[in-house]
Amino acid sequence: MWIKDFTSEKDNPLRFQPFLTITHLCYSDILPAWEYPWHAHLNEFEVTFVMRGEGMLVVNEKETPVKEGDVYVIPPGTYHRNIAHRKDGMDYFVIRFSKDPLDGEMQKFFSGLGAVVTKSGSYFSYFQSACKLLLNLHVSNGGFADAKVQTICLGMIQVVCLLMDNRTLTIRTKADYSMNDMLVYITEHCEEKITLQSLSEKFSISPSHLSRMFTRAFHCSPINYLINARMARATEYLGRTNKSVAEIAELVGYENHFYFSNLFTKRIGCSPTEYRERLSSKDLPKNSEDLQWHE
Numbered sequence: 015m016w017i018k019d020f021t022s023e024k025d026n027p028l029r030f031q032p033f034l035t036i037t038h039l040c041y042s043d044i045l046p047a048w049e050y051p052w053h054a055h056l057n058e059f060e061v062t063f064v065m066r067g068e069g070m071l072v073v074n075e076k077e078t079p080v081k082e083g084d085v086y087v088i089p090p091g092t093y094h095r096n097i098a099h100r101k102d103g104m105d106y107f108v109i110r111f112s113k114d115p116l117d118g119e120m121q122k123f124f125s126g127l128g129a130v131v132t133k134s135g136s137y138f139s140y141f142q143s144a145c146k147l148l149l150n151l152h153v154s155n156g157g158f159a160d161a162k163v164q165t166i167c168l169g170m171i172q173v174v175c176l177l178m179d180n181r182t183l184t185i186r187t188k189a190d191y192s193m194n195d196m197l198v199y200i201t202e203h204c205e206e207k208i209t210l211q212s213l214s215e216k217f218s219i220s221p222s223h224l225s226r227m228f229t230r231a232f233h234c235s236p237i238n239y240l241i242n243a244r245m246a247r248a249t250e251y252l253g254r255t256n257k258s259v260a261e262i263a264e265l266v267g268y269e270n271h272f273y274f275s276n277l278f279t280k281r282i283g284c285s286p287t288e289y290r291e292r293l294s295s296k297d298l299p300k301n302s303e304d305l306q307w308h309e
Contacts, residue, residue: 015040015041015042015043015292015293016040016041016149016152016293017038017039017040017253017254017293018038018039018040018152019037019038019254020035020036020037020038020039020163025163025164026164027161027164028161028164028165028168031118031119032118032119032120032168032172033115033118033120034111034112034118034164034167034168034171035111035112035114036109036110036111036163036164036167037058037110037111037112038058038108038110039107039108039109039110039148039163039167040107040108041065041105041106041107041108041145041149042105042106042107042108043103043105050095050097050246051095051239051242051243051245051246052093052094052095052197052201052232052234052239052242052243053093053094053095053201053243053246054090054091054093054094054201055088055090055091055110056090056091057090057112057113057114058090058110058111058112058113059087059088059089059090059110059111059121059124060087060088060108060109060110061085061086061087061108061109061110061111061170061171062085062086062087062088062096062106062107062108063084063085063106063107063108063134063141063145063170064080064081064082064083064084064085064104064105064106065082065105065106065107065141065142066082066103066104066105067081067098067099067102067103067104067105068080068081068082068098068099068102068104069081069096069097069103069104070096070097070099071086071094071095071096071185072094072095072096072097072233073092073093073094073129073185074094074194074231074232075230075231075232075233076185078131078183078185080104080131082138083133083134083135083138084131084132084133084134085131085132085133085134085141085174086129086130086131086132087124087127087129087130087174087178088129089124089125089127089128089129090113092129093194093197093198094129107145109167109170111167111171113125120171120172120175123175124175127178127182127184128184128185129184129185130178130182130183130184130185131182131183131185132174132177132178132180132182132183133177134177135177137173137177140170140173141173144166144169144170147166148163148166148167193227193228193231193232194231196213196217196224196236197228197232197239199213199216200213200236200239201243204240204243204244204266204267205244205247205265205266205267206267207267208267209237210224210225210236210237213236224236241277241281242281244266244267244268245266245277245278245281245282247265247266248262248263248266248274248278248286249282249289251266252286252289252290252293253290253293259271259274259275259286259287262274262286263275274286
């Protein structure tokens with residue numbers, strides 16, 4: 015697994031149309047270990063390429079099967095999660111890019127899509143090659159070089175536009191806005207002390223009814239979602255900061271870092287320290303040939 019965030023102007027030096035500000039790249043091969051929790055990206059589009067295996071894309075309460083070769087787009091502010099089939103797992107590559115400028119050619123196209131899934135068909139080998147090239151750039155350069163990553167990602171997104179224009183499955187959902195508000199609240203305040211009773215008081219719903227409605231909407235109890243949201247935030251701290259496990263435990267709402275470590279291990283499948291080691295450059299594949307993708 016590897017993650018790269020782009021946070022400065024020099025990360026995206028190209029400024030002519032069609033222009034994309036790439037904000038995040040990620041290759042994940044650990045999805046079988048846990049189900050990535052509900053999350054949203056408020057100012058970014060997310061494009062996911064399923065490289066191996068199969069699983070489920072869940073948007074609100076709508077489950078859509080996805081498998082090797084599928085591509086899907088999630089618009090800004092849309093809560094979603096990925097679930098792998100336990101037997102084979104699922105590897106995927108993610109590109110996130112900013113929704114600004116709003117009048118940009120690509121941004122306007124993606125704004126009209128909604129949450130959609132399509133098949134890459136004959137373009138699958140192209141996506142594989144492009145993803146491997148990005149990985150090789152990351153490994154060989156200890157990071158990414160200037161305009162190369164933006165140029166490669168732009169080419170991939172342009173092909174996605176072509177695919178989406180021809181054949182797509184639009185994911186239509188029946189959003190329960192009161193439950194969605196609760197999901198957003200838990201996500202944004204997951205480091206605080208949240209209980210079923212405190213949620214009940216805030217949203218003026220009895221604890222039992224609240225738990226039942228939330229579980230029906232998101233297939234997960236409010237407290238289980240809270241734990242998953244905290245673990246997701248912990249993985250971000252582990253990958254993007256040098257903070258100690260004890261510091262991270264406190265930042266995500268746990269006073270006892272031993273309890274946090276045990277909970278993290280049960281949910282993620284490895285300890286916080288082991289997770290950080292997996293994300294370190296020394297544990298990256300040495301080259302693209304080490305990726306277990308079928309071509």
